[in-house]
Amino acid sequence: MFSEKLLAWYDKERRDLPWRQNKKNPYYTWLSEIMLQQTTVATVIPYFQAFIKEWPTLLDLAEASLDQVLTKWQGLGYYSRARNLHRCAKILAKEFPSTEEQLLALPGIGPYTAAAIASIAFNQKAAAVDGNVVRVMSRYFAIGSRDPKGEVREKLKYLLSEKRCGDFTEALMELGALVCRPKNSLCLKCPLQKDCGAYSLGKVEDFPLKKLKRKLPTRYATAFIIRREDGAILLRKRPLQGLLGGMMEVPTTPWKEQKGKSIKKSPIIRHTFTHFHLEVEVFHSTRTMGFEGIWVHPQDLKNYALPTVMKKILKRDLEAL
Numbered sequence: 001m002f003s004e005k006l007l008a009w010y011d012k013e014r015r016d017l018p019w020r021q022n023k024k025n026p027y028y029t030w031l032s033e034i035m036l037q038q039t040t041v042a043t044v045i046p047y048f049q050a051f052i053k054e055w056p057t058l059l060d061l062a063e064a065s066l067d068q069v070l071t072k073w074q075g076l077g078y079y080s081r082a083r084n085l086h087r088c089a090k091i092l093a094k095e096f097p098s099t100e101e102q103l104l105a106l107p108g109i110g111p112y113t114a115a116a117i118a119s120i121a122f123n124q125k126a127a128a129v130d131g132n133v134v135r136v137m138s139r140y141f142a143i144g145s146r147d148p149k150g151e152v153r154e155k156l157k158y159l160l161s162e163k164r165c166g167d168f169t170e171a172l173m174e175l176g177a178l179v180c181r182p183k184n185s186l187c188l189k190c191p192l193q194k195d196c197g198a199y200s201l202g203k204v205e206d207f208p209l210k211k212l213k214r215k216l217p218t219r220y221a222t223a224f225i226i227r228r229e230d231g232a233i234l235l236r237k238r239p240l241q242g243l244l245g246g247m248m249e250v251p252t253t254p255w256k257e258q259k260g261k262s263i264k265k266s267p268i269i270r271h272t273f274t275h276f277h278l279e280v281e282v283f284h285s286t287r288t289m290g291f292e293g294i295w296v297h298p299q300d301l302k303n304y305a306l307p308t309v310m311k312k313i314l315k316r317d318l319e320a321l
């Protein structure tokens with residue numbers, strides 16, 4: 001019943017998203033799923049379309065350089081996804097595996113993404129559990145755990161539609177995005193309302209139960225905007241491994257948890273990453289102070305893969321264009 005009601009609703013209400021128009025194209029499914037990790041559908045649509053326009057097939061993407069991919073990815077954040085995407089494209093272009101286990105072995109593909117691709121692109125019976133799915137299932141079954149993922153996965157194994165696994169996966173996510181929303185759920189429009197536990201308790205927004213919050217540490221650094229006489233700015237490439245790997249930056253001191261001596265009146269830029277806050281003091285100079293890199297004229301900055309924190313630091317230079 002659960003599955004029939006959900007699928008009937010999906011057939012009527014589903015959005016026409018660009019990656020759904022060509023449903024049997026695993027390239028589209030994979031690309032959209034990687035982009036959608038940590039990002040909303042509305043943000044992803046123009047990026048997805050730009051990627052498909054530039055690289056219509058997986059083979060095209062596999063032949064692109066990492067810099068080209070990072071530049072197109074600018075603004076989507078979590079850049080390790082772009083680096084893994086690039087590595088993964090080269091593997092997938094040779095052979096695209098169809099099972100959850102094989103997909104899980106690929107770079108940038110975790111349990112959720114492997115299950116989503118296996119079910120959506122290959123109609124395999126795989127339980128893809130993302131935030132939307134956890135919310136719908138926690139509410140429907142009024143799950144009393146603060147970490148309900150495992151329980152949700154177990155329940156899904158029984159509920160998954162035999163014939164339409166891919167549609168079932170997308171339908172559950174779609175219900176979470178459009179109806180069973182984090183706030184202001186549209187329960188009266190929900191196909192599952194009659195048997196929903198949280199709804200019958202009158203406690204929809206209490207589920208899923210909140211995780212206990214942990215406070216993020218703050219790291220501190222000084223960034224140097226070093227300008228040559230002709231206006232060019234010194235940029236360097238971050239190491240390939242690690243946070244924002246392979247992206248461009250202005251030179252900075254190491255990002256440390258102890259605050260260094262502050263330079264009077266220099267502006268402070270704040271940025272929050274998944275695991276820490278960063279406070280950067282911005283210092284302007286005409287001397288290289290031993291830093292090495294490439295000189296880029298302000299009008300060319302847009303051609304380089306600059307992460308959001310660096311765009312904030314270079315805001316005035318970017319806005320002046």
Ligand code: SF4
Binds near residue numbers: 187188194198199
């Ligand atoms: S009835 Fe409300 S809480 Fe329950 S699944 Fe539907 S939208 Fe979510």
